[in-house]
Amino acid sequence: GAGVSQSPSNKVTEKGKDVELRCDPISGHTALYWYRQSLGQGLEFLIYFQGNSAPDKSGLPSDRFSAERTGGSVSTLTIQRTQQEDSAVYLCASSLEGTAWVPYEQYFGPGTRLTVT
Amino acid sequence: AQSVTQLDSQVPVFEEAPVELRCNYSSSVSVYLFWYVQYPNQGLQLLLKYLSGSTLVKSINGFEAEFNKSQTSFHLRKPSVHISDTAEYFCAVSDLNTDKLIFGTGTRLQVFP
Numbered sequence: 001g002a003g004v005s006q007s008p009s010n011k012v013t014e015k016g017k018d019v020e021l022r023c024d025p026i027s028g029h030t031a032l033y034w035y036r037q038s039l040g041q042g043l044e045f046l047i048y049f050q051g052n053s054a055p056d057k058s059g060l061p062s063d064r065f066s067a068e069r070t071g072g073s074v075s076t077l078t079i080q081r082t083q084q085e086d087s088a089v090y091l092c093a094s095s096l097e098g099t100a101w102v103p104y105e106q107y108f109g110p111g112t113r114l115t116v117t
Numbered sequence: 118a119q120s121v122t123q124l125d126s127q128v129p130v131f132e133e134a135p136v137e138l139r140c141n142y143s144s145s146v147s148v149y150l151f152w153y154v155q156y157p158n159q160g161l162q163l164l165l166k167y168l169s170g171s172t173l174v175k176s177i178n179g180f181e182a183e184f185n186k187s188q189t190s191f192h193l194r195k196p197s198v199h200i201s202d203t204a205e206y207f208c209a210v211s212d213l214n215t216d217k218l219i220f221g222t223g224t225r226l227q228v229f230p
């Protein structure tokens with residue numbers, strides 16, 4: 001079956017512009033995560049959607065970052081007024097909704113490489 | 118707060134040699150532990166995980182990791198590496214209350230012929 005897909009695969013934008021990154025999770029997966037992979041910072045958690053619960057936004061680096069998940073499926077990560085330090089690969093992952101005893105495997109998409117010039 | 122430390126940013130090794138990639142974690146609560154692998158130009162894939170039970174877990178391609186609670190470690194080992202094992206390896210933890218993963222900075226394993 002289809003895996004997690006992300007678009008665009010590459011995005012080059014000018015400093016100060018807004019960007020939207022899209023994630024299509026695996027069908028039936030109720031949990032969705034965004035991570036950022038950058039040089040020197042490794043992989044950082046950004047935000048987590050789980051079913052109908054309020055999202056865990058604890059990893060968002062600033063108020064320029066926001067994300068939404070429409071209809072419990074597709075998610076969009078928005079970065080406003082981009083800065084050069086936002087340049088990174090943004091990864092999306094999805095999973096079935098785990099329990100305290102059984103966390104389900106997260107399946108990662110190929111990522112969106114964002115370059116801010 | 119939880120954290121993961123991967124002490125080696127790069128590990129060069131010759132083919133058929135053994136390898137150990139080190140991972141230490143810090144947490145005040147029980148955790149689940151994972152190793153993810155990222156092959157060149159590919160996405161992250163789960164390699165193996167420790168949830169409970171036997172402290173030694175194995176992957177299908179010959180890697181194994183042992184959970185050591187007293188040393189807060191989850192080192193990854195393979196007795197004989199192959200060229201195709203060249204990749205970046207990430208250790209991660211999640212706690213019992215959330216499913217978000219906290220990753221280490223990664224170890225690049227380079228296998229030479």
